[in-house]
Amino acid sequence: MHEISITTFGYLHGPAPAAHLTVDLREHFRDPHVDPAMRCLTARDIAVHEAVRTTPGILGLVDAAEHAVLAYLDGPSAGPVTIAVGCAGGRHRAATVGDLLATGLSETHGLAVRLGHRDLDKPVVDRPAAGRVRVVDEAAPMYVTLADRHTLAGLPGPVGPGTMLGSHLTAVTDPRRLPVGELVFEHHYGNRIEARAFLAGTATARLLAVRDRGDDGWEVVGDAPLAGLLGPQADEILATARIAREYLRGDTDASPAAARYYAVADATSEAMGTCLDAALAALAATGADPWWWSTAVSCAYGHELVAIAAGDLIGTVPEWTPAAYDTLMAPWLAAGFGCGALGGVPASLRSWSVPFPGYAPVDITPAELQPGEGLDASVAAGWAEPATGPTELFDLADRRADALIAFEVDGRGRPLHPAGRTGRTGRNLGKWGENAAADAIVVAGTGSADRRVLLIRRADCGAWAIPGGMRDPGESTPAALVRELREETGVDLAALTPHILGSTLVADPRESDHAWVATTAALFRLPAPVAAAAADDATDTGWFPFTDLGVLEEALQRAGGVLYETHRPLLTRALDHLQGDSPARL
Structure with missing residues (x-):
């Protein structure tokens, strides 16, 4: 190799x-x-x-x-x-x-x-602005301190870069090593602040970056992220505490996951106590205050916060081992804090930039896309690509360059849904990453009162929708619009130039974290309805009143149907652009 x-x-x-x-x-x-x-x-x-x-x-x-x-x-x-x-x-x-x-x-x-x-x-x-280069002595690096409210109150004016603080304050290179006596939070009286108060958001503070100016004290350079108090795993700790506050709350009936969590916690309490001592010993060896960290346990009603905080210290003391870490995390993992337990991805955790400990999306890959005969048949039919996983895309750079909606790639090389986590993994679409579609909104009528829109009844769900579908490999958007409209309705508008309404993500029920749909919607105008006949993916066609969405939905209900919800934003966009347009003539 x-x-x-x-x-x-x-x-x-x-x-x-x-x-x-x-x-x-x-x-x-x-x-x-x-x-x-x-x-x-x-x-x-x-x-x-x-x-x-x-x-x-x-x-x-x-x-x-x-x-x-x-x-x-x-x-x-x-x-x-x-x-x-x-x-x-x-x-x-x-x-x-x-x-x-x-x-x-x-x-x-x-x-x-x-x-x-x-x-x-x-x-x-x-590296000063003048271009001089000076290596800072390791014995005197940039210091970080937590300024208490009494110090701040005694200063003239607001605290910011250049403010001088008293030399009596403790400054350390790692915020985790600040002694508990220095942890004096605004809006809280007393010097013994528990970690759970900080993690629960009931105590606030300012963490300041400072430089040592000798007898003059500490010069403030700027504010440092308050999460620095929690160490390198700060984001994961905060996310874990947030999930626990919402879905545990000290109650076995708080959520479907809570009962599983507390059952494992009760069954392993003795072993967890021993492992907690080991994690606290590892933190203490770095100079962190073990008392402060031990109070974190009751914030999330478990020991996982301390385990995560010491996650980068495994092996630094004999008792703190991977097995000890797993023991402390066992209740959390047993609860299955992924989307199945949470009933979907909470809005606060959808962004890929927000850590989601225990995230376990559901695999939605159907049989026809599973590796083997199912996938082989779908590839042969021409609607699916052969890659069995999102890390097998040799042309990923080209896909990103050509995407309708920009997307990122994770450290494993997997394309990530631009809107964030979906709670689903795998693939239920033809391609990994973006599946580019084209949707033709055809509107007939010479005025708003007689305006009608051409819709099809989808074969897969029976709802009324805009004619459209996925672009073929190498196919342009205008060509796809004309082709899909012709295939599903028999209407040929190749002679017309549509108004492009723009590209957008589509909330498709088949989407997952690594496969999704983005479409380009275009508006075709006609002076009057033309004959249409359902074919391909459509079981019926119809021209419906289109003065506004309410009128359209009432007409669909009278016809015994409903609007395909995913297309509601596209139709709204079309209505917004119809003012001032003139219908084209065939």
Whole structure:
């Protein structure tokens, strides 16, 4: 098997290592170093990793680098391929891109990849505006402190960059190591703040990034993300606490998942207590306050918050092992906190940028798309592509470039639904990723009073819908509009130029996280209705009043039918554009 070696580095720490392919990120991509809140973080921190990953152009560059590596492997030499990825300091951009590239090559293409970070753990390099370069002493890095309300109240004016704080305050490099005595929250009286109060949102505070100015005290550089108190797994901890507050609430009847959660928690309580002590010991070894973390347990009514907080510390103390972690997470996993247990994806968790611990979408792949005879028959019939999974798309970069609606790709190379999580995985459509459709809205009449719209009755569900369907491979949108209209109604409008209403996502019941429908809707105008005959995917056709949606739906009800709900937004868009249009003549 070919071996791929990736080395990330910072040009400020030395020249680029020898490599077949060198990727220089310094000039064209934003640098997290300029943000004081991220300057002393690294690519191991979620905030940095996401800031780099979502930088415009980064994922496209990673895709291009993957294809470049594959091109090297296609050459006559069987030797290893080396890649060097560099930025200024080697702690943010280079390390993140190296990780994304290694993940793509290993998980998508099945290659053996060795990833090394040459400068990730070296000191922060201070880069003043004047162009001087100074390496900050590791003994005096950017400090972070939690300023208490008494300190803030004694200062003239608002606290911001440049404000000087008293030197008596404790400052640390890792917010998790702040002593409990410093955790004095606004709107809360007393110095013993429990983690559950913070996680439940009943206590607020400001976490400030500061520089040591000696006897003058601490100079505020800016606000740091308050989630830093929770460590590298902050986003996952907060998401877990949010789900638990909504679906557990200390009550076995709170949700269908709650009974399963508490049954496992009760059955394993003794073992969980032992494992909790191990996780707290691992946190204490980093300098974190174990008392503060132990109070987190009652916030989500379980031990998973502490387990997640110490998830990056497994093996640092003898008792904190992968098995101990699994024990603490067992009730959470038994509850099945995916979409089946939650009854759909909550709106607050739909975005791919929001962590969703335990997300378990339901596979909706039908028999005709399952690998084997079902998929083979569908491919032979011409409506399905042969890829058995979303990581097998060799032309993914082209698909993204041609997409009607832009979409992202995850670290495994899977296309992600632009609207976020759907609660469904697998494929119930012809293609992975975007399935491009075209919908022809044909309206007849010379005035609003006699306006009618041509609809078909769908064979699959019996609802009345706009004529349209999926574009064929290589087919243009105008050609698809004319073809679908002709196939389903027998009406040929090839001689007309429609008004393109735009492209949009379609809430198709067959969509999943990795396969969805986007359509281009177009408006055809006619002076009067023309003869139509149902065919292909339609069982009936009809011309219905179209002065507004209410009138249309009343007419459909009188005909014993209903409107296909997915097409409601498209028809609304057509109505919005009809004012001032003139019908075309055949």
